Amino acid sequence: MKIKRLISVILTIMLAFSALTMFGGCGDRTAVLKIYNWGEYIADGSYDSVDVISAFEEWYEEKTGEPIRVEYSMFDTNETMYTQIANKRADYDVICPSDYTVQKLIRNDLLLPINDENFDTIWADTFEDEDPTAYGLGEDEEITLHNIMNQGLLDLITVYDSGWVNGGSIYSVPFMWGTVGLLYDKAKIEAIGGDNAVDDMQTWDTLFEEDYAGYKYMKNSVRDAYAIANIYHYSGELSRLSNGFTEFGKEYKELLSQCMNYPNEETIASAEQTLKNQKKYLYAYESDEGKEDLKNGKSQAAMALVWSCDAGYVIGMEENLDLWYSVPKEGTNVWVDNWCIPKYAGNKKAAQYFISFVNTYEMAYENMYWVGSATPVRQAAEDIAYEITNPRSLLEYEYLEAYAEEEGEEYVEEHYDEIIAEADADWKEMVESEDEALSDYVYFLEKYLESHEDCTDEEDCSCEWHAYARMYSEALNPTDEQLERAAIMTDFAEKNTDVVRMFTRVKAG
Ligand SMILES: [Zn+2]
Numbered sequence: 001m002k003i004k005r006l007i008s009v010i011l012t013i014m015l016a017f018s019a020l021t022m023f024g025g026c027g028d029r030t031a032v033l034k035i036y037n038w039g040e041y042i043a044d045g046s047y048d049s050v051d052v053i054s055a056f057e058e059w060y061e062e063k064t065g066e067p068i069r070v071e072y073s074m075f076d077t078n079e080t081m082y083t084q085i086a087n088k089r090a091d092y093d094v095i096c097p098s099d100y101t102v103q104k105l106i107r108n109d110l111l112l113p114i115n116d117e118n119f120d121t122i123w124a125d126t127f128e129d130e131d132p133t134a135y136g137l138g139e140d141e142e143i144t145l146h147n148i149m150n151q152g153l154l155d156l157i158t159v160y161d162s163g164w165v166n167g168g169s170i171y172s173v174p175f176m177w178g179t180v181g182l183l184y185d186k187a188k189i190e191a192i193g194g195d196n197a198v199d200d201m202q203t204w205d206t207l208f209e210e211d212y213a214g215y216k217y218m219k220n221s222v223r224d225a226y227a228i229a230n231i232y233h234y235s236g237e238l239s240r241l242s243n244g245f246t247e248f249g250k251e252y253k254e255l256l257s258q259c260m261n262y263p264n265e266e267t268i269a270s271a272e273q274t275l276k277n278q279k280k281y282l283y284a285y286e287s288d289e290g291k292e293d294l295k296n297g298k299s300q301a302a303m304a305l306v307w308s309c310d311a312g313y314v315i316g317m318e319e320n321l322d323l324w325y326s327v328p329k330e331g332t333n334v335w336v337d338n339w340c341i342p343k344y345a346g347n348k349k350a351a352q353y354f355i356s357f358v359n360t361y362e363m364a365y366e367n368m369y370w371v372g373s374a375t376p377v378r379q380a381a382e383d384i385a386y387e388i389t390n391p392r393s394l395l396e397y398e399y400l401e402a403y404a405e406e407e408g409e410e411y412v413e414e415h416y417d418e419i420i421a422e423a424d425a426d427w428k429e430m431v432e433s434e435d436e437a438l439s440d441y442v443y444f445l446e447k448y449l450e451s452h453e454d455c456t457d458e459e460d461c462s463c464e465w466h467a468y469a470r471m472y473s474e475a476l477n478p479t480d481e482q483l484e485r486a487a488i489m490t491d492f493a494e495k496n497t498d499v500v501r502m503f504t505r506v507k508a509g
Pocket residue numbers: 451454455456457458461462463464465466
């Protein structure tokens with residue numbers, strides 16, 4: 001279980017799909033599902049994952065008795081995708097816009113409600129054989145779209161009206177989500193900031209003030225720059241409203257949302273001033289290369305403003321075990337990418353089946369495992385987070401499975417403790433002999449073996465490896481504590497041009 005991705009794999013898929021597109025375009029539209037998604041954003045069978053698209057094709061035919069062929073295309077920005085849908089009325093059934101773009105699509109009447117009169121039947125059909133306990137529900141509880149999702153995320157989406165529901169209609173279903181924070185090289189920042197360095201990474205002050213001058217990457221992204229600059233600018237007031245960032249009530253959350261959303265003359269001016277002042281302390285602005293540079297140590301930069309998915313991605317590469325991710329105390333932006341059905345979709349039924357299918361436990365698990373950011377399906381995300389900090393549980397699970405297959409479920413129930421003890425003894429032996437097979441289970445194996453002497457092997461262990469593994473699992477799956485001090489950014493609508501112009505002035509000045 002490794003969350004890693006390879007460009008070559010993606011290129012192969014792109015070539016394969018462009019060939020399909022060339023010969024597509026004719027035949028029965030009900031036999032085709034057209035998906036338009038971000039690149040590297042669905043499990044494709046590599047790294048022992050399930051190929052979700054092929055699995056869907058097979059499953060759909062089993063469920064409905066009708067064959068389906070998926071045509072899969074990719075985009076690289078919300079804006080590219082939006083233009084296709086809005087201006088070209090492109091023929092897609094499922095798209096995956098981010099939060100603010102969902103709002104823009106709704107505002108311009110470009111989406112179909114997902115939960116029409118057929119959806120309940122399709123959802124029930126999808127989940128009829130699923131075990132509610134796998135979703136953290138009671139044995140007899142009904143599995144619904146609402147009760148399997150991360151509640152903290154749903155609360156944020158609902159409060160800030162980010163397109164989840166609009167007048168009772170559901171226009172978007174979350175697919176992947178995460179936070180915005182600081183990615184930093186611990187060895188490098190400690191060389192600069194000494195003993196306080198790690199604490200310095202827990203506040204946005206560090207990104208905007210003179211300390212660490214020349215070692216900071218700033219994201220070349222207008223929306224993130226605007227939001228984080230304002231959180232920093234209003235941090236005194238945010239601190240007062242949260243009792244020094246300890247109690248995050250309604251007033252704090254309202255101001256946090258104001259900092260990120262509803263730009264006006266005052267907030268645009270404060271962001272501009274903050275960003276202009278910050279420039280002299282930066283190593284550079286970066287669009288995508290910052291995380292790679294930090295991983296390779298090829299630039300002077302020691303920290304960068306990043307999305308948690310990018311932090312999870314480079315940390316998960318296991319090439320630089322000095323990379324850490326923090327979500328500064330003042331607050332963060334939660335980003336959410338969502339499935340939607342565009343207005344001009346030609347196969348709404350298959351789209352609804354697909355959206356239901358990717359929310360099944362197995363598909364949610366596979367996609368999170370492969371993509372490297374959080375699935376909203378709460379239990380799948382929690383299980384992955386647990387496995388990262390408890391790799392031994394994976395071996396235990398394998399033994400239980402093997403015995404169940406060979407001896408039957410009843411045997412496993414009777415001999416549960418013995419099987420676990422056997423797995424644990426074998427695990428211990430593998431650790432002591434530094435068995436190479438451990439790398440199939442353990443992230444950051446080198447650190448794990450080094451920390452072995454201090455490790456209690458329990459989830460709350462304070463050894464160096466556990467601290468690191470916990471940080472990684474929290475980068476992948478945001479904690480409830482992080483969500484307490486988070487808001488979702490909305491579409492800037494008619495104010496967008498003013499914010500974009502402000503950022504252009506900052507960068508040019
Ligand atoms: Zn430990």
